[in-house]
Amino acid sequence: MGMTIAEKILAAKSGRKAVVPGDVVTVDVDTVILFDNNFLPTNWRDILKVADPEKIVVTFDHRVPAPTQQAAAAQVTGRAFVKKFGIKRFHDVGHNQGISHQLVADYGYAMPGSVLLCSDSHTCSAGVFNCLARGVGGPDIIYAAIKGQTWFRCGETVRYELTGKLPTAVTAKDAFLQIAGVHGAHATMNVEYGGPGVASLSINARKTLTAMSAELSAEFATFEADAVLEEWMRVRNPAPFVPVKPDADAKYLALRKVDLSALEPLVALPDSVVNNSQPVGQAKGTRIDQAYIGSCANGTQDDIELAALVVKGRRVASGVRFIVTPASQTVYRDTVASGAIQTLLEAGAMIAPPTCGACGGGHMGVLGPDEVCITSSTRNFKGRMGDPSSQVWMASPATVAASALTGFITDPREFLQ
Amino acid sequence: MSGQMKFKGRVWIVGDNINTDLILPNKAFYLTHEEQTQYVFHANRPGWAQQVQKGDILIGGHNFGMGSSRAAARSLKNLGLACLITESLNGLFLRNCVNFAFPALECPGVHAAFTEGEEAEVEFETAKVRNLARGTALRGKPLPPQLMALVQAGGVYQLLEHEGLIAPRK
Numbered sequence: 001m002g003m004t005i006a007e008k009i010l011a012a013k014s015g016r017k018a019v020v021p022g023d024v025v026t027v028d029v030d031t032v033i034l035f036d037n038n039f040l041p042t043n044w045r046d047i048l049k050v051a052d053p054e055k056i057v058v059t060f061d062h063r064v065p066a067p068t069q070q071a072a073a074a075q076v077t078g079r080a081f082v083k084k085f086g087i088k089r090f091h092d093v094g095h096n097q098g099i100s101h102q103l104v105a106d107y108g109y110a111m112p113g114s115v116l117l118c119s120d121s122h123t124c125s126a127g128v129f130n131c132l133a134r135g136v137g138g139p140d141i142i143y144a145a146i147k148g149q150t151w152f153r154c155g156e157t158v159r160y161e162l163t164g165k166l167p168t169a170v171t172a173k174d175a176f177l178q179i180a181g182v183h184g185a186h187a188t189m190n191v192e193y194g195g196p197g198v199a200s201l202s203i204n205a206r207k208t209l210t211a212m213s214a215e216l217s218a219e220f221a222t223f224e225a226d227a228v229l230e231e232w233m234r235v236r237n238p239a240p241f242v243p244v245k246p247d248a249d250a251k252y253l254a255l256r257k258v259d260l261s262a263l264e265p266l267v268a269l270p271d272s273v274v275n276n277s278q279p280v281g282q283a284k285g286t287r288i289d290q291a292y293i294g295s296c297a298n299g300t301q302d303d304i305e306l307a308a309l310v311v312k313g314r315r316v317a318s319g320v321r322f323i324v325t326p327a328s329q330t331v332y333r334d335t336v337a338s339g340a341i342q343t344l345l346e347a348g349a350m351i352a353p354p355t356c357g358a359c360g361g362g363h364m365g366v367l368g369p370d371e372v373c374i375t376s377s378t379r380n381f382k383g384r385m386g387d388p389s390s391q392v393w394m395a396s397p398a399t400v401a402a403s404a405l406t407g408f409i410t411d412p413r414e415f416l417q
Numbered sequence: 418m419s420g421q422m423k424f425k426g427r428v429w430i431v432g433d434n435i436n437t438d439l440i441l442p443n444k445a446f447y448l449t450h451e452e453q454t455q456y457v458f459h460a461n462r463p464g465w466a467q468q469v470q471k472g473d474i475l476i477g478g479h480n481f482g483m484g485s486s487r488a489a490a491r492s493l494k495n496l497g498l499a500c501l502i503t504e505s506l507n508g509l510f511l512r513n514c515v516n517f518a519f520p521a522l523e524c525p526g527v528h529a530a531f532t533e534g535e536e537a538e539v540e541f542e543t544a545k546v547r548n549l550a551r552g553t554a555l556r557g558k559p560l561p562p563q564l565m566a567l568v569q570a571g572g573v574y575q576l577l578e579h580e581g582l583i584a585p586r587k
């Protein structure tokens with residue numbers, strides 16, 4: 001019987017001929033990523049041995065630069081770990097720093113067909129590179145760093161067949177909100193994205209879909225490889241790879257079509273994205289205190305340049321805090337070079353250093369009681385970005401930028417034609 | 418751990434899609450494990466953590482534990498809950514239940530089979546769940562053997578510590 005992309009990689013990495021839904025397999029891990037939260041005093045356990053330092057990546061991203069003594073202590077522990085085991089791929093605060101999932105893209109750390117682990121739930125982001133990437137628990141990461149292996153339970157796969165091309169001011173985030181709004185949670189399932197519509201999406205746009213798949217509670221999110229992907233890898237990582245295609249007779253739990261050209265800007269209402277989306281027009285007029293662009297899902301060069309296009313020559317509404325956080329130093333440099341950061345600054349945006357920051361409610365834009373935020377980040381759980389009484393609406397960077405200009409949730413098509 | 422894992426306790430009931438940020442909010446990250454337990458459901462059910470007694474059982478709906486990789490399962494365990502029985506478990510949350518040796522079971526139908534405050538009896542290995550107040554019984558899905566072994570070993574850190582691969586906690 002044919003296999004999906006996820007099943008094929010699971011089989012290859014566990015040394016089996018085939019893997020079917022329900023199987024629990026032990027696989028070899030190619031890349032293990034540790035980040036600052038792993039090193040927090042309440043989480044860290046002192047590792048005495050690692051399987052292979054070459055397979056480890058360390059970054060500080062959730063709390064950068066350190067906002068508290070505990071966060072600073074975690075970085076001290078992290079640096080000592082890096083030194084002890086001679087880890088080369090270390091992204092300390094400074095030139096190469098960024099959100100782990102963005103670094104994977106910036107540096108080509110996830111090869112097609114490989115297995116990548118990190119104890120951040122949005123690790124599925126790297127599935128855009130035709131690999132198996134999964135967010136796991138902190139102990140799983142320590143285990144994988146030491147033993148070079150982990151376990152996975154294979155789920156059934158739902159395939160999304162993308163067709164058409166996104167209209168102006170409509171983004172991959174809207175495509176995600178459409179999928180989450182209509183199909184809800186995908187717990188225990190893999191999602192696979194493919195179809196002729198993929199060609200029109202940049203890697204950054206595709207990455208929004210894989211990163212956001214964590215919100216579907218998906219196990220793995222994968223894209224098929226194509227020429228765009230191969231070129232992306234080629235300029236970033238010289239290692240050879242073989243793309244993984246699903247078999248023609250692969251068995252899917254469901255095959256669903258998404259016509260990109262039929263989409264419109266959507267928003268998710270506060271507290272969940274599961275079956276919780278509506279057209280932006282229906283939320284029109286909702287007052288906001290903060291507008292946030294950033295995170296591993298929407299802090300890329302594409303996202304920041306799109307926001308700049310919306311606000312160009314205009315000013316952020318008074319009473320609104322518009323916070324823009326590039327997802328990595330590379331993205332920051334590229335968007336300074338392209339002029340987008342200048343445009344955003346002139347409009348009244350605050351540019352924060354690359355960090356998870358407000359996305360996780362850690363720092364750089366935490367919400368107070370009853371405040372309302374519209375965000376392009378990944379998660380809108382109750383209390384996620386601050387006080388439990390605050391509200392988090394989710395939308396595309398275009399919608400967030402348009403809303404920052406008016407002070408109310410606003411259709412970006414008013415500013416982009 | 419030897420012998421059967423069997424629990425008997427009063428049940429608490431929560432709904433579908435309970436997320437990790439409700440169990441372990443960001444603001445509790447810097448606190449001790451003990452202090453973190455006091456923030457469980459602080460946002461959606463303030464005061465609940467303070468009412469939980471050791472040995473109580475938590476019953477959930479679909480997709481319990483959606484969200485982040487944070488050690489939310491550890492907080493449920495440290496709060497004194499004996500186990501979690503839920504319609505379905507988020508895959509990442511399941512990993513952390515296994516990692517921290519917190520017994521969690523999927524048992525379709527469990528949400529409707531109990532009213533809060535009733536007493537449940539659970540045989541973890543066989544996934545048998547009984548409502549002692551009503552005299553009814555359900556059969557959940559036992560953990561795959563590989564994962565059961567990890568739970569019985571006391572979780573990942575216990576295992577690694579035993580093998581001399583991580584240092585004991587100071």
Ligand code: SF4
Pocket residue numbers: 062099100101120121122294295296297355356359360377378379
């Ligand atoms: S940006 Fe947000 S979702 Fe992404 S890794 Fe950071 S905290 Fe997690």
